[in-house]
Amino acid sequence: MIKEKSTQPGDVIKYCPKCGSKEFIFDGSRSFKCSTCGFHFFINSSAAVAAVIVNEKGEVLLTRRAFNPGKGMLDLPGGFVDPMESAESAIKREIKEELNLDIEEMQYLISYPNEYVFSGFSVFTTDLGFLCKVKSFEKMHVEDDVSGYEFIKENDINFDEISSKSIGDILKFYFRERK
Missing domain, CATH: 3.90.79.10 (Nucleoside Triphosphate Pyrophosphohydrolase)
Structure with a gap:
């Protein structure tokens, strides 16, 4: 049986959409913050x-x-x-x-x-x-x-x-x- 990968944003989004950095850190609940450029991205409905x-x-x-x-x-x-x-x-x-x-x-x-x-x-x-x-x-x-x-x-x-x-x-x- 093939295990499906998680579809949650924290498991899928890996790069900052503003600067492309891999230092795009998920806070575990509803937002990401880029430690390179400071871009803050929220997961909203x-x-x-x-x-x-x-x-x-x-x-x-x-x-x-x-x-x-x-x-x-x-x-x-x-x-x-x-x-x-x-x-x-x-x-x-x-x-x-x-x-x-x-x-x-x-x-x-x-x-x-x-x-x-x-x-x-x-x-x-x-x-x-x-x-x-x-x-x-x-x-x-x-x-x-x-x-x-x-x-x-x-x-x-x-x-x-x-x-x-x-x-x-x-x-x-x-x-x-x-x-």
Whole structure:
């Protein structure tokens, strides 16, 4: 059995991004400091958004991930917030990119932390859940990093198929709150 290498920042980042020095020391929790040039780098959470979209039958729209992490698993549509972009703009952009849907109303639900491992590196995220209403499902089709979609009733969701704990937590919160 091949042991996977750690994806934690302290095990992956080896050189100062400012001067290239190997004297880039991890403090063991959330920052690095270069003893050559003094550059101080913090490991912060990246913002990501996820949309809970429900059809007229009360079924939730779940997507299938086209790529790793979690290729083929169920997910809520959404993605990363771009630099200098609001979470509200990001959710509109992501839903348009992934499903060709236009959001007409949104309501913030809740956030949960997540560890998103990509290219052998742990990216820590804060996943912001939004309840979204779309104008119409008429022109919906998959694009971007989505390979498919399904409308699923609450009791039919297999949470073992959900791509991350944070997405499962957002869904569970939504189902608890709407009752």
